[in-house]
Amino acid sequence: MTAGSPWFRATNEPGPEPGSTPEETPYATAHSAPYAEYTYPYEPIPDGVAEARQPAPEHRNAPYETHDAPYETHDAPYETQDAPYEPPQEPLEASYEPSEAPYASHEPHGETMALRAVEPAVTPPAGPGRAERRRAAKGKGAKGKGRRGAAPAASAASAAGTAPAAPLSRVEARRAARAAKDSVGVVASRLVGELFITFGVVMLLFVTYQLWWTNVRAGQQANQAKGQIEDSWSRGGERTPGAFEPGQGFAIMYIPKLDVVVPVAEGISKPKVLDRGMVGHYGEGKLKTAMPGDKEGNFAVAGHRNTHGEPFRYINQLQPGDPIVVETQDAYYTYEMASILPQTAPSNVSVIEPVPKQSGFKEPGRYITLTTCTPEFTSTYRMIVWGKMVEERPRSKGKPDALVG
Numbered sequence: 001m002t003a004g005s006p007w008f009r010a011t012n013e014p015g016p017e018p019g020s021t022p023e024e025t026p027y028a029t030a031h032s033a034p035y036a037e038y039t040y041p042y043e044p045i046p047d048g049v050a051e052a053r054q055p056a057p058e059h060r061n062a063p064y065e066t067h068d069a070p071y072e073t074h075d076a077p078y079e080t081q082d083a084p085y086e087p088p089q090e091p092l093e094a095s096y097e098p099s100e101a102p103y104a105s106h107e108p109h110g111e112t113m114a115l116r117a118v119e120p121a122v123t124p125p126a127g128p129g130r131a132e133r134r135r136a137a138k139g140k141g142a143k144g145k146g147r148r149g150a151a152p153a154a155s156a157a158s159a160a161g162t163a164p165a166a167p168l169s170r171v172e173a174r175r176a177a178r179a180a181k182d183s184v185g186v187v188a189s190r191l192v193g194e195l196f197i198t199f200g201v202v203m204l205l206f207v208t209y210q211l212w213w214t215n216v217r218a219g220q221q222a223n224q225a226k227g228q229i230e231d232s233w234s235r236g237g238e239r240t241p242g243a244f245e246p247g248q249g250f251a252i253m254y255i256p257k258l259d260v261v262v263p264v265a266e267g268i269s270k271p272k273v274l275d276r277g278m279v280g281h282y283g284e285g286k287l288k289t290a291m292p293g294d295k296e297g298n299f300a301v302a303g304h305r306n307t308h309g310e311p312f313r314y315i316n317q318l319q320p321g322d323p324i325v326v327e328t329q330d331a332y333y334t335y336e337m338a339s340i341l342p343q344t345a346p347s348n349v350s351v352i353e354p355v356p357k358q359s360g361f362k363e364p365g366r367y368i369t370l371t372t373c374t375p376e377f378t379s380t381y382r383m384i385v386w387g388k389m390v391e392e393r394p395r396s397k398g399k400p401d402a403l404v405g
Contacts (some may be wrong), residue, residue: 135167210307218277218309225249225263225278233329246284247272251292253279253301253311254325256402257318262311264326268302277309282352289352289369292326292333292389299326300352300369305376305383312372315385316340323402324368324387331394334402335368335387343374343381351384359386 168176182190229249244250246267253262265273268280268287282289282300290297303312322337339360341351350357352369361367366389374383393400 132167214275214307215277215309218275218307222263222277222309222311225265225276226252226261229263244283249278250281250328252327254327254403255315255318255322256325257322258314260311262303262309264301274302274304275308277304277311279303279311287349287352290354290366292328292368293330294366296364296366297354298352298356298367298369300371302371305372305374312370315370315372316342316374316383318385324370325400325402326368327395329395331392332400332403333389334391334393334400336390337385337387339386341384341386344384346379346382348382351382356384356386358384361386361388365389 226249229252244266246269247265249263249265251264253264254260263278264281265276265278266281266283267273268282268284273280279301280303281291282302283291287300289300292299304310305312305315318337318340320337320339324335324337326333326335341358344351344358351359351371354367355361355364356367356369359367359369368387368389370385370387372383373379374381391400398404
């Protein structure tokens with residue numbers, strides 16, 4: 001056979017002897033036994049070797065030659081081949097150099113023979129159903145309000161790029177509304193907290209009023225009463241000696257060590273005298289005491305220690321010999337502090353007697369008694385300070401040395 005495919009033959013002639021050219025060497029003839037199937041790994045063939053294996057161009061399209069003689073049969077069985085078939089290896093060109101990098105695979109028509117991972121199909125998010133679209137359309141027709149807020153919710157969800165949530169049923173909506181409401185415990189705790197806050201604010205305002213505003217107001221009222229007393233003295237009006245109406249101011253008290261200048265009014269009424277920042281004279285009923293101008297007796301007065309002007313705030317700091325001056329329309333009366341009783345019961349009226357008990361005085365004389373509440377900011381007990389008159393000076397002669405110094 002002079003022409004034809006190197007892979008097929010028209011006759012059953014034996015192939016050429018070994019040692020022929022690679023283009024004319026056929027594969028081994030078929031055996032009576034079934035062919036053994038072999039799987040060879042794909043190996044890329046260099047361009048030069050691939051061209052060498054191709055037959056000459058004139059042999060590709062030439063027709064196969066026919067033979068009239070029948071094929072020769074072989075009685076002897078074919079010899080089996082124990083070793084697997086190995087195709088002949090063609091020599092590589094000298095310019096080819098093996099590389100560690102893997103060969104680029106030849107992919108005919110953009111496909112590859114290697115395994116490829118199948119990418120999962122991306123399922124687009126499900127859009128709103130038919131019922132939701134109908135509700136949205138109705139909501140748009142109703143000027144964007146929608147039925148029960150369905151259209152605004154759908155439009156907001158579409159603007160955010162997310163699918164609108166499924167509408168709740170009536171039972172679910174009721175459950176959600178009940179769950180959104182605060183429990184009884186939460187409401188009660190909130191109410192208790194608000195009550196405590198309100199109570200705290202009220203107490204703060206009350207303390208501010210007691211400690212600050214009462215002093216401001218009492219100071220204004222005491223200054224006004226002092227001015228009225230001085231005006232009455234300057235006019236020199238006629239009056240009955242020792243006769244004063246309750247709440248009427250008639251004298252001015254000075255405590256130089258404590259920098260106290262306070263008017264003295266008749267009576268110990270809180271609203272009329274004490275709460276107005278003044279000192280009250282015990283001059284009514286069983287608590288009636290002497291006046292400064294009396295030749296004998298105890299001139300007893302009371303005043304606040306805290307709030308409302310607090311004229312007796314620091315009388316506990318007085319020491320024996322410290323002066324206490326009382327000015328009236330006629331004269332200045334100077335007393336020297338003698339003793340102090342830090343604490344006694346409010347019912348102990350013996351401290352304002354003509355000769356006060358626990359004062360250290362043994363015989364009648366001209367005394368002064370200052371009473372106030374103790375401890376501070378309470379009215380549980382009374383603090384008592386006693387003094388003895390050392391000088392009576394007419395106003396026409398000027399102020400005493402205790403006030404001049």
